[in-house]
Amino acid sequence: MKHIPFHGVIAYPVTPFTGKEKVDIALFKTMVERLVITGAHGIAPLGSTGVLPYLSDEEKEAVTEACIQQVGGRVPTLVGVSNLTTEKTIYHARFAERAGATAVMIIPMSYWKLTDDEIVAHYDAVAASISIPIMAYNNPATSGVDMSPALLKRLLKIPNVTMIKESTGDVQRMHTLRKELGEEVAFYNGANPLALAAFAAGANGWCTAAPNLIPALNIALYDAVRENDLEKAQQLFYEQFDLLKFIVAKGLPRAVKAGLTLLGEEGGHLRNPLKPLTDKEVIELETILSPLRERSIPAQQLISGC
Amino acid sequence: MKHIPFHGVIAYPVTPFTGKEKVDIALFKTMVERLVITGAHGIAPLGSTGVLPYLSDEEKEAVTEACIQQVGGRVPTLVGVSNLTTEKTIYHARFAERAGATAVMIIPMSYWKLTDDEIVAHYDAVAASISIPIMAYNNPATSGVDMSPALLKRLLKIPNVTMIKESTGDVQRMHTLRKELGEEVAFYNGANPLALAAFAAGANGWCTAAPNLIPALNIALYDAVRENDLEKAQQLFYEQFDLLKFIVAKGLPRAVKAGLTLLGEEGGHLRNPLKPLTDKEVIELETILSPLRERSIPAQQLISGC
Amino acid sequence: MKHIPFHGVIAYPVTPFTGKEKVDIALFKTMVERLVITGAHGIAPLGSTGVLPYLSDEEKEAVTEACIQQVGGRVPTLVGVSNLTTEKTIYHARFAERAGATAVMIIPMSYWKLTDDEIVAHYDAVAASISIPIMAYNNPATSGVDMSPALLKRLLKIPNVTMIKESTGDVQRMHTLRKELGEEVAFYNGANPLALAAFAAGANGWCTAAPNLIPALNIALYDAVRENDLEKAQQLFYEQFDLLKFIVAKGLPRAVKAGLTLLGEEGGHLRNPLKPLTDKEVIELETILSPLRERSIPAQQLISGC
Amino acid sequence: MKHIPFHGVIAYPVTPFTGKEKVDIALFKTMVERLVITGAHGIAPLGSTGVLPYLSDEEKEAVTEACIQQVGGRVPTLVGVSNLTTEKTIYHARFAERAGATAVMIIPMSYWKLTDDEIVAHYDAVAASISIPIMAYNNPATSGVDMSPALLKRLLKIPNVTMIKESTGDVQRMHTLRKELGEEVAFYNGANPLALAAFAAGANGWCTAAPNLIPALNIALYDAVRENDLEKAQQLFYEQFDLLKFIVAKGLPRAVKAGLTLLGEEGGHLRNPLKPLTDKEVIELETILSPLRERSIPAQQLISGC
Incomplete structure (x- = not known):
C-alpha cells in the first residue's frame, strides 16, 4: 500500500536573508519553530515560498538540514528538491533523504517544455534513487508544463510517487483527478484561494504559506471540514479569503515578509531582484491582516516555551 | 428588501422541435411537467438549454406562455429574455411579465463588446420597463463580455436587479462576488461541474439542465448541503460529476435530447445547424447514465399521477 | 476553376440609424457612395461593421438592396448573410443572390459551439441553395468557433466556397493557411492591425471599415504591396497603424461614427445598447485622425462630381 | 548615440553534450565555426537554444570563452547571461565582458513574477556593472513575465540597454513597439515563424537557431528584405516556414540535434530530462528538411577551408 505521510495543513516557511543577501539560518529556524508550535501538520521547506530556485x-x-533538525520529528517534513536537470534533482533528493526528510516534493521544472515521456523518465530516475515517498507537483504557472490527469496516473504507477499536489487553481481539475485516479488518491491543494473548494472536493491537505501569518484560521478551517461542518468551514474560509488572495497576488515571499513585520515578528530580507512590498501595499495588507490578528497566536509567547 | 424568489435547483427545459424544425409545444409541456413533478425548485425556459437565440x-x-401555463404556479418561473438590442429585450421582458413570469433572466448579449456604461444603461432601461425581478447573468463564453464584480455591484443598485447568475466556471470568482457584494447577495451557479464548490461557496441555487436526466441526484445534492452534510454532498456530487461534465462538453440541448432517448423518453428534434450526438457519443453517454438510471424517476409513472 | 471576385481593399460600410433607431437608408447610400468613389475595390454591407446581428x-x-443599387456594378459586392440557424442563413443568402450580390460572406455563428461536421453541413446546405461564391469567415472572437485550417480545407471542397476571410489576428495562422491550403488559396485579412503582415503573407485582400475614414491611406498600402515596394508599404502602414488599432479597440461602428463626425461627415446614430464614444475617446481619436485628414479625400467634393 | 552592434541573422548555437552529459566544447566550437562560415551576422551562445538554464x-x-575564441572577431557575439538573481546575473555579465563579448542578452527570468520596478532595478544594477551593450529580451513563455512596451521604454533609458528582442510571437506587439519606442528603436525578432512579418514590420534582425540547419535560406530571406523585394522574401519565407514551425514546436535543442544528424553532421547528446526526438518525429523532420538540403552548405567542405 502507498505510503502517504501527510494530511491537513502543510506549512511552507520562507527562506529569510540577511541584509547582505545571505541565508539567515537562525531566523529560518525560528520561523520553522513558529509553524510547528502553532499547529501545522507538516513542514515543507524549499518550496516556492522558500525561494528554492534562487538558492545555491x-x-x-x-x-x-536546519529544517529537519528544528522540526525534530514532531511533524513530517516535505523537502523541495526540484531542478531543471535530472542529475541535479537526484542529487538533492538523495541529500534530503540522508538528512532525514519524510518525503520530497518534485515539480517538473522546465525551460524547454517536456513531453510526457520525458517527465515520466525524469520521475522514474529520481524515484529509483531514493526510498522515501515523492509528492508530484503540478503548477503550470511556474513549471511551464501542465501535467494532465492521464500523465499523473502514469506517475502514480511509480511505487514511491504517492501524492499529488495540484496548483492550477481550478477546482474542476481536482474533481477530474479524483474521478480518474480513484477515490483513494492522495491529492493536496496548492492554490490558497481554493482552500474551501478543494477540501469540499476531498483534498487530503492544503499546502500553504498562510500559517506564517494566520495559523489558527488555517487549521480551524481544516478542523471544520473534518467535523463535516460545512457552514463553519465556509464562514472560516471567508474570514481568511482576502488574506489568501492578497499573499498570492503579491507573491508569497514578499507578502509573508511584510505580514510578519506587521505582526511584530522578524521577517528577514529578500534576495534581489525581489523587493519588499510598496508602502501602499503594506497598508492594504494591514487592513486585511489587522482584524485577523487575534487569530494569529503571538509567537514570542509560544517560543518562550520551547 | 430585495425580492429573491429562487433557491435550490432551477431546472432548464430544452425547447424540442418536430421533424420539420417547428417548436413542439406539446412535447415541451411534457418536459416541463417532468421537471416540476421530479422536484425542481424553479423552472427556467428560454435559457441556453432552451436555445433562446435560435427562436423567432x-x-x-x-x-x-406554454411554460407558465404548465407550471401553474407550483414553483416560480424564470424566463430568458436576452437580446442583442435593448429595444427587443424590453419587448420580451414585458411579454414575460404579462404572461405571468416570476422573474426574467438577462445576459448582456453582445456582438460588439459592450462597455460597463453601456451594460448598465441596458439593464437600467429594461428594469424600468417591468416590475418583476431580474437575474443578471454572467457568462463570458456565450455573451462575449465578462461582467466584473464591480460592474455587478453597479447592476445590483437597480431595485429590481436582485440576483446574479455566475457561469465563468471559476469558483474563485464566486468567492470574490460574495466578499465584494456582501453576504446577503443572492448568487446562483450556472456551471454544472462546479455544483459542489458553488454550494460550498454559499450559492443560493444551481441553474441546470441536468434535472432533465437525473433530477433525484441533483436535488439530493442540494438537500445534503442544506443539511450541512459535506461528506454526503461530496459523495452525491462525484456520483453525478461525469454526467455533468458530459452534458456541458457536448452542448446541453444535444446531450439532453440523447439522454432522454436513452431513458425511454421523447427528446424531440434539434434545429439545424445543431445535430444529434454521434453514435459513439451516445454510447459514451449510456455508459455514464446507466448506473444513474435508478436515480432518475420514470416520468411516465409520475405523469400518470397528475 | 474557382470564382474569386475580390482583391485589394474591401470596404465595410456601417449601418447608420436615425435618432429613433430606424435604419437610415438614405444616409447609408451616401456612405456606400463615398466608399466607391474613394477607390474601394469591393463593398461589403452587413458585416460586423454593419451591425448585421442587430437588424431585423x-x-x-x-x-x-440599397447597397447593390448604389454600387451599381462599379465594384463587386459581398453581402453578409450569417445567421444562427441554417434555415435563416439560406433565406438571406437566396435574397442576396436575387438582389444581385456578387458573393456572400458567412461566419458560422454559434451560440452552442458547433462541431466540424455541423459546420460543414451548414455551409453545404447554404452553398447548395445558391450559385454565387461564398467567402467563409473565421473569427472566433465573434462566432465562438475557431475554424482550423483542416476544417477550412474541407469547406473549400464545396464548389462555391471559394474564399477565406481570417480574423484571428495571428499572422502565423495565415502562414499556416497558405501552406496547408495551397498557394492558390484566396484568403483575406479581417484584422486591421495585421494589414501589413497579412499582405506580406500573401493575402488577396483586406476586409476593413477603415476606408470610411482614411480610404487613400488604405488603398496606397495595397498599391505599395502590389508594386513590391516593402519600404513604402511599411511607411504607409505605420502612418495608419494607430487609427487601425483605435477603431478595433473601440468597436468599429462606434469608432467610425465618431470619426465621420470629426471629418465633417454625417455619421448617423447607433442602436442601443451601443452608445457613442465618450468625450475623452473622441479627443483621443481626433489626435490620431487629424494628421491623417489630408489623406482622406473630402467626400462632398467627390460626391458633387457624381 | 546608442551602440547597436547587431543586424541581420543572429545565429544561436546549441550546447552539445557528450554521452556522459558533459559539455562537449570541441564539438561546440565546430558548430560555432559552421555558423560563422555559412554567413551568420552574429553569434549568440547561451540562449534558450544553448540550454543556458541547464548549465553550471x-x-x-x-x-x-570557447565561442568568443572561435568566432575570433569575425562577427559580433551576444552572450546570454540571464539568471534568477541579480547577483548572479551581474557575475555572468562581467565574465562575458572580460571574455570579450560584444554584448549580452538578458531576459528577466522570474520564478516569482517581478513587478515593473523590480525589473528596472534588476537591469539597472546589471547595466551599471558592465560597459558593453545589453539586449533586453521579452519572452513571457519562458520568463513568466511579459514586459510591456511602456516597461521596455523605461529600460531603454538605461544608457547601455540599446536593443530589444521580442518573442511573444505576435507581430502586433512589434508594431506597437515601433510606434511607442520610436522608429530608431533597434528591435529583433525571436519568434521563428514570424520572420517574414517581423522584417516587414522593420525588425533589425532575427535571432534564430535555424542557421544550424538552413543558413543559406535564412540569410537569403534577410537579403531579400534589404533589397526591398517583398515577393522574393515571401517566397523564401514559405520555403522555410515548415522547418521554422517544426523546430519551435519540438524544442530547439532537440530539433536542431536531430536535424544535424540528418544532415550528416555531429549533433552531440542532450542533457536529461531532454530526450532525442522520437523516430516518428525524425521522419517528419526528414520530410521537411530533405527538400531544403541543397540550401544548406555542406559544412565539411567549408570547414576544410579554415
Missing part, C-alpha cells in the same frame, strides 16, 4: 546548492543543503 | 419572436412567446 | 430581416433586406 | 556556472564560462 550549498544553501539548499543548509536549509534542508 | 413568436416562438419565444409561445414557449413562455 | 426586413432591415437586412433593405440594406442589401 | 563553470560550464557557462567555458562555453562563453
Whole structure:
C-alpha cells in the first residue's frame, strides 16, 4: 500500500536573508519553530515560498538540514528538491533523504517544455534513487508544463510517487483527478484561494504559506471540514479569503515578509531582484491582516516555551 | 428588501422541435411537467438549454406562455429574455411579465463588446420597463463580455436587479462576488461541474439542465448541503460529476435530447445547424447514465399521477 | 476553376440609424457612395461593421438592396448573410443572390459551439441553395468557433466556397493557411492591425471599415504591396497603424461614427445598447485622425462630381 | 548615440553534450565555426537554444570563452547571461565582458513574477556593472513575465540597454513597439515563424537557431528584405516556414540535434530530462528538411577551408 505521510495543513516557511543577501539560518529556524508550535501538520521547506530556485546548492543543503533538525520529528517534513536537470534533482533528493526528510516534493521544472515521456523518465530516475515517498507537483504557472490527469496516473504507477499536489487553481481539475485516479488518491491543494473548494472536493491537505501569518484560521478551517461542518468551514474560509488572495497576488515571499513585520515578528530580507512590498501595499495588507490578528497566536509567547 | 424568489435547483427545459424544425409545444409541456413533478425548485425556459437565440419572436412567446401555463404556479418561473438590442429585450421582458413570469433572466448579449456604461444603461432601461425581478447573468463564453464584480455591484443598485447568475466556471470568482457584494447577495451557479464548490461557496441555487436526466441526484445534492452534510454532498456530487461534465462538453440541448432517448423518453428534434450526438457519443453517454438510471424517476409513472 | 471576385481593399460600410433607431437608408447610400468613389475595390454591407446581428430581416433586406443599387456594378459586392440557424442563413443568402450580390460572406455563428461536421453541413446546405461564391469567415472572437485550417480545407471542397476571410489576428495562422491550403488559396485579412503582415503573407485582400475614414491611406498600402515596394508599404502602414488599432479597440461602428463626425461627415446614430464614444475617446481619436485628414479625400467634393 | 552592434541573422548555437552529459566544447566550437562560415551576422551562445538554464556556472564560462575564441572577431557575439538573481546575473555579465563579448542578452527570468520596478532595478544594477551593450529580451513563455512596451521604454533609458528582442510571437506587439519606442528603436525578432512579418514590420534582425540547419535560406530571406523585394522574401519565407514551425514546436535543442544528424553532421547528446526526438518525429523532420538540403552548405567542405 502507498505510503502517504501527510494530511491537513502543510506549512511552507520562507527562506529569510540577511541584509547582505545571505541565508539567515537562525531566523529560518525560528520561523520553522513558529509553524510547528502553532499547529501545522507538516513542514515543507524549499518550496516556492522558500525561494528554492534562487538558492545555491550549498544553501539548499543548509536549509534542508536546519529544517529537519528544528522540526525534530514532531511533524513530517516535505523537502523541495526540484531542478531543471535530472542529475541535479537526484542529487538533492538523495541529500534530503540522508538528512532525514519524510518525503520530497518534485515539480517538473522546465525551460524547454517536456513531453510526457520525458517527465515520466525524469520521475522514474529520481524515484529509483531514493526510498522515501515523492509528492508530484503540478503548477503550470511556474513549471511551464501542465501535467494532465492521464500523465499523473502514469506517475502514480511509480511505487514511491504517492501524492499529488495540484496548483492550477481550478477546482474542476481536482474533481477530474479524483474521478480518474480513484477515490483513494492522495491529492493536496496548492492554490490558497481554493482552500474551501478543494477540501469540499476531498483534498487530503492544503499546502500553504498562510500559517506564517494566520495559523489558527488555517487549521480551524481544516478542523471544520473534518467535523463535516460545512457552514463553519465556509464562514472560516471567508474570514481568511482576502488574506489568501492578497499573499498570492503579491507573491508569497514578499507578502509573508511584510505580514510578519506587521505582526511584530522578524521577517528577514529578500534576495534581489525581489523587493519588499510598496508602502501602499503594506497598508492594504494591514487592513486585511489587522482584524485577523487575534487569530494569529503571538509567537514570542509560544517560543518562550520551547 | 430585495425580492429573491429562487433557491435550490432551477431546472432548464430544452425547447424540442418536430421533424420539420417547428417548436413542439406539446412535447415541451411534457418536459416541463417532468421537471416540476421530479422536484425542481424553479423552472427556467428560454435559457441556453432552451436555445433562446435560435427562436423567432413568436416562438419565444409561445414557449413562455406554454411554460407558465404548465407550471401553474407550483414553483416560480424564470424566463430568458436576452437580446442583442435593448429595444427587443424590453419587448420580451414585458411579454414575460404579462404572461405571468416570476422573474426574467438577462445576459448582456453582445456582438460588439459592450462597455460597463453601456451594460448598465441596458439593464437600467429594461428594469424600468417591468416590475418583476431580474437575474443578471454572467457568462463570458456565450455573451462575449465578462461582467466584473464591480460592474455587478453597479447592476445590483437597480431595485429590481436582485440576483446574479455566475457561469465563468471559476469558483474563485464566486468567492470574490460574495466578499465584494456582501453576504446577503443572492448568487446562483450556472456551471454544472462546479455544483459542489458553488454550494460550498454559499450559492443560493444551481441553474441546470441536468434535472432533465437525473433530477433525484441533483436535488439530493442540494438537500445534503442544506443539511450541512459535506461528506454526503461530496459523495452525491462525484456520483453525478461525469454526467455533468458530459452534458456541458457536448452542448446541453444535444446531450439532453440523447439522454432522454436513452431513458425511454421523447427528446424531440434539434434545429439545424445543431445535430444529434454521434453514435459513439451516445454510447459514451449510456455508459455514464446507466448506473444513474435508478436515480432518475420514470416520468411516465409520475405523469400518470397528475 | 474557382470564382474569386475580390482583391485589394474591401470596404465595410456601417449601418447608420436615425435618432429613433430606424435604419437610415438614405444616409447609408451616401456612405456606400463615398466608399466607391474613394477607390474601394469591393463593398461589403452587413458585416460586423454593419451591425448585421442587430437588424431585423426586413432591415437586412433593405440594406442589401440599397447597397447593390448604389454600387451599381462599379465594384463587386459581398453581402453578409450569417445567421444562427441554417434555415435563416439560406433565406438571406437566396435574397442576396436575387438582389444581385456578387458573393456572400458567412461566419458560422454559434451560440452552442458547433462541431466540424455541423459546420460543414451548414455551409453545404447554404452553398447548395445558391450559385454565387461564398467567402467563409473565421473569427472566433465573434462566432465562438475557431475554424482550423483542416476544417477550412474541407469547406473549400464545396464548389462555391471559394474564399477565406481570417480574423484571428495571428499572422502565423495565415502562414499556416497558405501552406496547408495551397498557394492558390484566396484568403483575406479581417484584422486591421495585421494589414501589413497579412499582405506580406500573401493575402488577396483586406476586409476593413477603415476606408470610411482614411480610404487613400488604405488603398496606397495595397498599391505599395502590389508594386513590391516593402519600404513604402511599411511607411504607409505605420502612418495608419494607430487609427487601425483605435477603431478595433473601440468597436468599429462606434469608432467610425465618431470619426465621420470629426471629418465633417454625417455619421448617423447607433442602436442601443451601443452608445457613442465618450468625450475623452473622441479627443483621443481626433489626435490620431487629424494628421491623417489630408489623406482622406473630402467626400462632398467627390460626391458633387457624381 | 546608442551602440547597436547587431543586424541581420543572429545565429544561436546549441550546447552539445557528450554521452556522459558533459559539455562537449570541441564539438561546440565546430558548430560555432559552421555558423560563422555559412554567413551568420552574429553569434549568440547561451540562449534558450544553448540550454543556458541547464548549465553550471563553470560550464557557462567555458562555453562563453570557447565561442568568443572561435568566432575570433569575425562577427559580433551576444552572450546570454540571464539568471534568477541579480547577483548572479551581474557575475555572468562581467565574465562575458572580460571574455570579450560584444554584448549580452538578458531576459528577466522570474520564478516569482517581478513587478515593473523590480525589473528596472534588476537591469539597472546589471547595466551599471558592465560597459558593453545589453539586449533586453521579452519572452513571457519562458520568463513568466511579459514586459510591456511602456516597461521596455523605461529600460531603454538605461544608457547601455540599446536593443530589444521580442518573442511573444505576435507581430502586433512589434508594431506597437515601433510606434511607442520610436522608429530608431533597434528591435529583433525571436519568434521563428514570424520572420517574414517581423522584417516587414522593420525588425533589425532575427535571432534564430535555424542557421544550424538552413543558413543559406535564412540569410537569403534577410537579403531579400534589404533589397526591398517583398515577393522574393515571401517566397523564401514559405520555403522555410515548415522547418521554422517544426523546430519551435519540438524544442530547439532537440530539433536542431536531430536535424544535424540528418544532415550528416555531429549533433552531440542532450542533457536529461531532454530526450532525442522520437523516430516518428525524425521522419517528419526528414520530410521537411530533405527538400531544403541543397540550401544548406555542406559544412565539411567549408570547414576544410579554415
